[in-house]
Amino acid sequence: MSYLTLSLTLIFVLIPLILSKTLGLGLQKDTLIATVRSIVQLLTVGFVLKFVFDSESFLFIILMVGLMIAAATQNARKKGTGIRGVTWKLVLTFVSIELLTQSILLGFHIVPATAQYIISLSGMVVGNSMVLSILFLNRFSAEVEANREIGELILSLGGTPKQAIHRQLITSIKASMIPTIESQKTIGLVQLPGMMSGQIIAGADPVQAVQFQLLVLFLLLSTAALTSVLLGFLTYPSLFNERMQQVSWKQ
């Protein structure tokens, strides 16, 4: 695609702008900001990626992945205010999942060890892990608040913090995984996954694109499970003090 044809795609920005103005939706400013931001951010990423791919330096790959994890942590920690040490718990979750999935992908030679593959797949893993951790933390704190009395009951009968929180933890882990599983059940029927469409448009063999999409789906399933389980077991102890009393995350 040339920059001229790319600029023609701005017609698709013009349409909502005109609609917003004529219908008085008041969304012109936000639409413009969104447009400018996506142009600047994506082009920057494009150039950075091109630079990293060309350099073929392992250091840059690690740096890129580190940056992704930092951004994901920054985003997700806002949902976890009040949880003791939430920042490092998120970092630990993201780093463990990234290390585990990359070891499997590269160790079994499922994908070649090039910057293209490592960075693209890491982006999907970390991005997905971030969304999942926000989902999980939201659900878990809601579940804990709604079940404070049951937690207190179990503690009062001589149960451990882990026993007091067990059901809430399992419910939240399950709830945060369900959207990933459900969306995979209908995939391909309602709409083609964006990544696959992109590959097909770029001229890849559709079967090849499907194979790759399957890899990504399975990878994300793993990511979803690992994120909520890891984060759950890392965060639940901070719901209790050393006398095994419930403390609140709210603050």
Added chain:
Amino acid sequence: MSSNEPPAIQFENVHYAIDGNTILQNINGSFPSGKITALVGPSGAGKTTLLKLCNGLLSPTSGAVYIGNQLIEQIAPLTLRRQVGIVLQSSPMLKGTVFDNLALPLRLQGKEMTTDEAHALLEKTGLQRSFLNFNVLDLSGGQRQKVSIARTLANHSSILLLDEITSALDRTSVHEIEELVQDLKQTSATSIIWITHNLDQAVRVSDYLWVMMDGQVVETGDPSILESPTNERVLKFVKGEQL
């Protein structure tokens, strides 16, 4: 309290505050061992909070709580909570059957309860055996309260804290529960602290009495002090209850 035995629970200058609000202040005194102490006072007086301090669900902001001769902080939380059992005011129920709830204390220790043991607990609290497989959602408020009592009994605690356990019961059931508690005192020398709203009940069942108001203990002594109070605040409280 004439014997050499230490009191079941003792308080020394206990204060409790949460988020800067003082809930309990200057709590001094004790609950005698092997007796029933009734804890009365208007709602919001801090009775429930005091009870939760006794089995470590809460810790005092300052001051000391002793269980027997031992400072409460020196007892491991799990040991403490099995030794000092509590029946919570709201009778929270675990999702599932009555059996799931009765078996909970043992399951928390990795043990399983037999049907016979569960039946015995039901009988103690005046519930029929057929309730065992009932879903707790199908129980009435009074039945829940009985299951809640039976559940706590499964731990065979030497000290029992009862928080308004007959508030949802009919007259006959109230008497059954009162007999059960008297029986626990007599046959297993359990020390009992019983929060009740019903002053007649307090006089009827207890050997010793605490009156609390506004986070303080205003009077302790023989339950008969409720019948002809000399303390002005107690008098006011008793009159208020009779309205």
